[in-house]
Amino acid sequence: MAFSAAARQFYQSEIETIREAGLFKEERTIHSPQAADIEVEFPAGSGVRKAINMCANNYLGLSSHPEVIAAAHAGLDSRGYGMSSVRFICGTQDIHRELEERLTEFLGTEDTLLFPSCMDANAGVFEAILNDQDVMIADRLVHASIVDGMRLCKAMTDTFKHSDMGHLEEKLQEHQDKRFRLIITDGVFSMDGDLAKIDEIVALAEKYDAMVFSDESHSTGFIGKTGRGVHEHCGVFGKMDIITTTLGKALGGASGGCVSGKREFIEMCRQRARPYLFSNTVAPVIVAGALKVMEIVMSSTERRDKLEWNANYWRKMMIEIGLDIKAGESPIVPVMFYNAKLAQDFARDLFAEGVYAVGFFFPVVPKGAARIRTQLSAAHDQRHLDIAGEAFRKVGTKYGILGKGKKEIIEMYGV
Template sequence: MALSLSERLSRELSHLQASGLLISPRVLHTPSRAHVRIDGQDVINLASNNYLGFADHPALKEKAAAYLREWGAGAGAVRGIAGTLQIHEDFERQLAEFKHTGSALVLHSGFATNQGVLGALLQEGDLVVSDELNHASIIDGLRLTKATKKIFKHADIMDLERVLQENDTDGLKLVVTDGVFSMDGDIAPLDKIVEVARRYGAVTYVDDAHGSGVLGADGRGTVHHFGLEHADDVIQVGTLSKAWGGVGGYAAGHADLRELLINRARPFLFSTAQPPAVVGALSAALEVVRRDPSLMQRLWDNARYFKAGIESLGFDHLGSQTPITPVIFGEAPAAFEASRLLLERGIFATGIGFPTVPMGKARIRNIVTAEHTRDDLDKALEAYGTVGRDLGVV
């Protein structure tokens, strides 16, 4: 007799509950900022990806409202039929100029972008070599292709070269890596990756979800951090939902990349275009970051200060190099309990366990932003010290 839907749901939820891995997302009752309200409590927010404070920025809201009034609530169709508004193409030119690439195309999310771009590029007989810690959207995107898939050890250039030496193809060769790894906060050694990839005739594909708006001049990203702009053999993808404060994904690179994706990327072909208000907010984000360099300066000042404080308390943050600061608690129940205790002390920071991170490496991932004050960070560090001692972690 077939398993019923109720039985399947009950079994899976019970298993998650018993494993200490069942999550229930907190609900914010205010806009996403450095301070938010949860369950009637005003707390310091260390859980969002709102690096530059753009999610509730006045300039973004003003331009979003203007586009909403002028262009309407929605685009009305997929881009390839009747959904491409002039503002979509204007923003994509703005984005390509910002990224110093020959072209750019916007999709609906970073996840959809990886599925769309990898699916459009890779064919049977191609070879793709992927970092073992790449984001789930890369993993799922690669699963949908018929390319030969190989893994190299995380950020290990010697192992990347070994894999490329042992595998060859007459098709396209693609080396795929995150720019910034979202759970550990480390930066891919992109200069060395590109050097090795070129030696073996491979193209480099960089998911810069957590690098855009954070690294490089004006926040242009990891590619620019390593001085690799204007390179036609480097493809940049990422989100527009983290530092840029909105929602969406993008692909930027070779001048012909955009045209191929318009014709082959299934998430682009079969999804209604982004609403005008979103386009307006994203356009404003690029304008603001270029005219106000103090935002990135404050972001990095805050990141360095918080990391130094976490280190002095005796926590392990895995040597994070970016504003992502993981604090290791070991097993998932301990990380979830630490998150609960921090919230009691006015700090909103989310516990993360397996399968998002390896077993035994459960953590709280903190992201400081340009909006946080030194007083915010001091209060957070004080709370971490208390919770860490109470749980026997420090």
């Protein structure tokens, strides 16, 4: 049926409402490989200009690493472009299994299953292992893909206040009558950059006979002394029941994700997880690139160490400049504006100064919590950070918010 005039009008007015509320998301077009220095066109048709990228998930700077690119080329030559199949029909190559074994070793688990993305891993894992006799108890700030995965699962859903261990304990007591209890958290919370208290969560799980799930998408490769994730950082490496993570951020940044954990859970995902059963295999070229990434990450901590140095340097600089940042220890450093339009305007002015960063606002973050989420990379040199810092200082001065806290910024700009 044709797209009716009434429907078209309805959506045009919806889009206008989003625009008027200052909540319209515009894509910037990048004309270069992903890196610390990129070439960006924004707005469309305005020409391409150079910018420092301060908002990629390219934590280890491996997205355009020459060795990864060479390995991907070699994989393309030796294993072809596409598999034209899901995994269980004819989409599993030797290199898929090899990558799963590397990830298992790196994450300190028993087995791993690749998915087309971590969004798919999260969408499939809960339904594959739990049913209506069970309960999922999730931190209130888990990633949207986990929320969607929980919606697809018949187990009861409950939540605990963000990182509130007392509240989690109450919930575990309340649900002692269920067959299985699964505690669900992000390792690093993607919008705020804070780390889950995984050691305390594991201790509570042991006390109340529960299982622990952590999405390590924003930690795999760089959090912990050897970059294995928040479980390494918190001293509970090897104790996780289920980890999901992505190849789309630190691990080369292309695409693909996985579920990793206790052998039986992985086998259940292989048998039952719908995004695994009904979506195409990760392309061989990506698997070949990711294998090289794993080799780089497992042979040296040099990149993860540089990232840590960069993150500390940037946090300190933002505080000295007088910007209102969220405290934390990850390479995610949110600069708070509270007001969505202010965050958007600030990002636009930063771009005029040659710095690429994006304003985040509702529904990506709660209303009244608009921010620019800066993200550090091992690809940044100190020079990048100094230039970007100066741009933040200049634009911050223009808006009169340097040295101001939440209350004052909201008084000036509202939410």
